[in-house]
Amino acid sequence: MSHTPSNAPPHAGAITDVAGIEVGHFSDPRRPTGCTVVLTREGAVGGVDVRGAAPGTRETDLLSPGNLVQQVHGIMLAGGSAWGLAAAEGAMRWLEERGIGLDVRFGTLPIVPAAVLFDLPMGDARIRPDASAGYAACEAASTQTPAEGNVGAGSGALVGKLFGVDRAMKGGIGNASITVGGVTVGALIACNALGDVIDPDTAQVVAGARTADGRALLDTRRALMRGExxxxxxxxxxxTIGVVATDAVLTKVQANRLAMVAHDGLARSINPVHTMSDGDTLFALATGRVPLEGDAPGMTVLGAMAAEVVARATLRAVLAAQSVRLGGLHIPSAAALVAANGQPSPL
Known part of the structure; x- marks a missing residue:
């Protein structure tokens, strides 16, 4: 396995800019796979919205506004398809050892919802994130700006697979944040989309399905519309899976609404999105440091901010990615494809 070097795109904020949020990656050295944990040691109000038709998730029902549990202590994002859900067990063990979780009288029970993506084509599919990988991701967690690209849950991510894996490009993980009126919203997105990734500001395809000769971007949307x-x-x-976090005080109903409107960011940056072959899932976390009162932005502005950071983080996931060569399979990054065509770097 080899990859070409890449520079991360210019800093555009990070989910860890949200007070109370920590992020840790585990990247498996044996093949491109891994997991990423978002920790909220003091607890956070959680919500979720699942739009893809083929999700792999854990503990999402408890985030419904009508259900009992009010706070979560971490979110696990992992490769490995449904097997990767085991990584959440490692996060639970790590949190329990530190006395973090819900007091259930007979013990401290950490609440760690999870979602997974399918990266099994990348090497030996028998290697996938497990409880030890989830524990290691927690050990690595900090408030520092998280690494992006081919790390954690983005290690084995690919994009643009509608016309075959051999014409796909490298996906990854990215994040971004925005602060408006004293309230911060951040997003962390692991992008393994079936569709292309689009620059939301220019509407140009940045990474995705390539032409049959592999030298240029096909533009999946236009190819489908002309009958290919x-x-x-x-x-x-x-x-594509991810977490949107804010330091605002939100109810569980509001957190679920934030997760819902955050999917607008995926619609701006991925085409096609929410397909029958994607399990697109976004979680929302509210750490409750800033009341939404006075001059603070309301839910309409928070929703716009959430969609914006999700779109930016999705774009960053592919701009920070590095090419991978695995056996006879060569998966180029966005930067490598541009360089091969003698064009200026998109970074």
């Missing part, structure tokens, strides 16, 4: 047929797809073999 995709290859047969196995459900659930893609998926």
């Amino acid at each position: 047929l995709p290859k047969p797809l196995l459900a659930g073999t893609n998926t």
Whole structure:
């Protein structure tokens, strides 16, 4: 396995700019796979919205506004398809050892919802994140700006697979944040989309399906509209997953609404999105440091901020990615494809 070097895109904020949020990655050295944990040691009000038709998730029902649990202590994002959900067990163990969780009288129970993406084509599919990987991600967690690209849950991510993996490009993980009126919203996105990734400001395809010779971007949307047929797809073999976090005080109903409108950011940056072969899932966390009163922005502005940071983080996931060569499979990054065509770097 080898990769070409890449420079991360210019800093655009990070989910760890939100007070009370820590992020840790585990990247498996044996093949491109891994997991990423978002920790909220003091607890955070949580919400979730699942839009893809083939999700792999854990503990999402408890985030429904009508259900009992009010706070979560971490979110696990992992590769490995459904097997990768085991990484959440490692996070639970790590948190329990530190006395973090819900007091259930007979013990301290950490609440760690999770979502996974499908990265099994990248090397030996028997290697996938497990409880020890989740524990290691927690050990690495900090408030520093998280690494992006081919790390953690983005290690084995690919984008643009509608016309075959051999014409896909490297996905990854990215993050971004915005502060308006004293309130911060950040996003962390692991992008393994079936569709192309679009620059939301220019509407130009940045990474995705390539032409048959592999030298240029195909533009999946236009190819489909002119009648080009995709290859047969196995459900659930893609998926973009992530976390939107804010330091605002939100109710559980509001947190779920934030997760819902945050998907607008995926719609701006991925095309097609929310397909039958994607399990697109976004969690929302509110750490409750800033009341929404006085001159603070309300839910309409928070929703706009959430969609914006999700779109930016998705774009950064592919701009920070590095090319991968695995056996006979060569997956170029956005930067490498641009360089190969003698064009200026998109970074």
